[in-house]
Amino acid sequence: MENVFMHFLKTIFFTAVFSASCSANALLVSDVHEVNAALISGESAGVFFNLADHGYNHLTDTITNIKLSFDFKEIVETEEDFEDWYDMSNWEFIIFYSWIFDGRSIYSDVDTGILTFESGWAKNYDCQASNSVDGDVTCLENLDLNGEMASWFVPYTDNLWLGEVRLDAEITRTSVPEPASVFLMLMGVIVLGIQRQRVKNR
Secondary structure, eight states: OHHHHHHHHHHHHHHHHHHHHTOEEEEEEEEEEEEEEEOOTTOOEEEEEEGGGGTOOTTTEEEEEEEEEEEEEESSOOOOOTTOTTOOTTOOEEEEEETTTTEEEEESOOOSEEEEEEEEOOOOOOOSEEEEETTEEEEEEOHHHHOEEEEEEEEEOSOEEEEEEEEEEEEEEEOOOOHHHHHHHHHHHHHHHHHHHHHHHO
């Protein structure tokens, strides 16, 4: 009878702990940078994102999807002449760079609206950008470990206004029970087991 009782306690305890440790929630973590400025042709500009500043923790969070968005507006609304491909005076030409989204993306004409780069993501802890000096490698950008990502671009137009740039990361957060919570859970299981044993002995 005692062995059955101990087996019952172990089963209840490990089931409770496993359920608590494996509970997960889907969340959205965002880092938004307000630019609110006109772009200058030929001058590069960039944004460095840090999701850890907004609650991301690699110990409990797993990124499943990332989306990078630029809010552009044409300063003077223009219409492109598609019959004359050599006349690009009215085209808003931009080259985007990112270690995560295709490396380099060329947009020959950016209009008013939200321009988005999006990709599913699998956790791997790989370094997206690194620097090596005399054989010593330094990680400059690691999305999974530090929640960091850089993006920069070079416009070849003076006719674009950039409002905000934002990085949205869909994450799955696993709840890790605190030691005190586990202790209270264990005490509750023990009390429940004692009560059950008393009922059987009557």
